[in-house]
Amino acid sequence: MSFSPFVDLADLIVYRMLGFAPTTRLGDSIHFFVLDTSKIFFLLFVIVFGVALLRSFFPPEKIKRILSHRLEFTGNILAATLGIVTPFCSCSAVPMFIGFVESGVPLGVTFSFLVSAPTVNEVALVMLWGLFGWKIALIYMMTGLTIAIISGFMIGRLGLENQVEDYVYQIKMADADGGTPSFRERAISAWSYTKSLLKRIWPYVLIGIGLGSLIHGYVPIGLVATYAGKGNPFAVLIAVLMGIPLYSNAAGTIPIVQALIEKGLPMGTALAFMMSVVAISPPELIILRKVLKPKLLAVFVAMVAVAIVIIGYIFNVIL
Amino acid sequence: MEIKVLGPGCVNCQTLGKNVEAALSDLRLDIGVEKVTDYEQILSYGVMSTPAIVIDDKVVVSGRVPAKDEVKRLIERAK
Numbered sequence: 001m002s003f004s005p006f007v008d009l010a011d012l013i014v015y016r017m018l019g020f021a022p023t024t025r026l027g028d029s030i031h032f033f034v035l036d037t038s039k040i041f042f043l044l045f046v047i048v049f050g051v052a053l054l055r056s057f058f059p060p061e062k063i064k065r066i067l068s069h070r071l072e073f074t075g076n077i078l079a080a081t082l083g084i085v086t087p088f089c090s091c092s093a094v095p096m097f098i099g100f101v102e103s104g105v106p107l108g109v110t111f112s113f114l115v116s117a118p119t120v121n122e123v124a125l126v127m128l129w130g131l132f133g134w135k136i137a138l139i140y141m142m143t144g145l146t147i148a149i150i151s152g153f154m155i156g157r158l159g160l161e162n163q164v165e166d167y168v169y170q171i172k173m174a175d176a177d178g179g180t181p182s183f184r185e186r187a188i189s190a191w192s193y194t195k196s197l198l199k200r201i202w203p204y205v206l207i208g209i210g211l212g213s214l215i216h217g218y219v220p221i222g223l224v225a226t227y228a229g230k231g232n233p234f235a236v237l238i239a240v241l242m243g244i245p246l247y248s249n250a251a252g253t254i255p256i257v258q259a260l261i262e263k264g265l266p267m268g269t270a271l272a273f274m275m276s277v278v279a280i281s282p283p284e285l286i287i288l289r290k291v292l293k294p295k296l297l298a299v300f301v302a303m304v305a306v307a308i309v310i311i312g313y314i315f316n317v318i319l
Numbered sequence: 320m321e322i323k324v325l326g327p328g329c330v331n332c333q334t335l336g337k338n339v340e341a342a343l344s345d346l347r348l349d350i351g352v353e354k355v356t357d358y359e360q361i362l363s364y365g366v367m368s369t370p371a372i373v374i375d376d377k378v379v380v381s382g383r384v385p386a387k388d389e390v391k392r393l394i395e396r397a398k
């Protein structure tokens with residue numbers, strides 16, 4: 001995919017209209033900012049709308065029926081894959097979790113879904129595709145799925161069903177059928193979703209692009225490579241530990257990561273950092289605490305973190 | 320008629336609540352909207368993705384925010 005119209009637009013605005021010189025650091029930073037901002041907001045509008053429309057055909061009530069009483073492993077693979085297209089906002093995490101458990105989806109399979117849904121999403125994939133190319137987007141997707149499958153499978157093996165809050169098992173659900181909306185109704189809802197999502201994430205995106213632009217223009221090449229390059233054996237571990245408490249979405253994280261990679265951050269370290277930012281966040285953990293006892297919550301965080309670290313090191317070796 | 324909006328109170332749920340109230344006032348119906356925020360109650364309707372609209376104990380929409388006009392149609396249909 002070529003983004004040359006956006007490059008032309010940024011050239012026109014920054015160099016011709018505003019009169020910055022392409023060779024100065026400031027001009028370079030501003031150009032990067034304008035280019036990424038226009039490109040990313042365009043992609044977000046188009047893709048978020050498209051996926052929201054697609055999602056309306058996969059409501060969680062349907063996914064629950066697909067995953068119910070699945071065997072382990074195939075169930076984990078299926079759950080992780082379905083996590084790509086499903087809506088996941090933190091306010092839906094609890095009802096989804098309870099709904100899955102109540103309808104007989106195994107605990108480990110539920111966790112595969114819980115890891116995959118926030119990590120591998122359309123916003124992350126399309127931004128990676130736009131900024132790094134389809135290979136990296138594909139690698140990210142496969143990696144995210146692998147982490148979701150493996151960590152869910154391991155959690156399933158640990159027999160921690162007693163570490164789910166007891167009331168979860170007492171809830172009885174009716175089988176709801178939300179009706180079948182017309183295409184027009186789906187489109188209107190998808191548009192309203194797109195607007196509300198963009199309203200929520202635009203500050204993260206702008207801050208992300210702003211920091212990315214500063215790094216792009218002012219951080220000398222090699223600085224990142226010296227401290228966080230392949231020579232530092234702890235870089236992946238530190239990146240993941242830093243990423244866990246950070247709360248941002250893929251849209252805000254990717255521009256920063258793009259700039260850091262340009263300055264010599266290895267791909268594996270970068271992907272590990274991104275994943276730890278989006279996969280685990282304090283607000284999500286606070287919400288999950290309503291259904292998980294502390295021990296299971298800790299196992300969940302540890303399992304996902306370890307899986308991300310391992311994947312990070314593997315990619316640094318093979319990429 | 321009894322109308323409920325299910326959702327823990329996130330942005331989408333608030334938007335839906337407003338759409339439902341606007342639809343009711345357009346239709347000149349004087350019906351209160353009950354907001355159900357308790358997870359256990361939400362789930363008892365079989366709803367996993369919020370927000371949702373329940374009319375007379377039947378889930379008519381879940382997991383998305385229908386616009387005012389669609390809500391109007393849903394209410395008319397349930398009458």
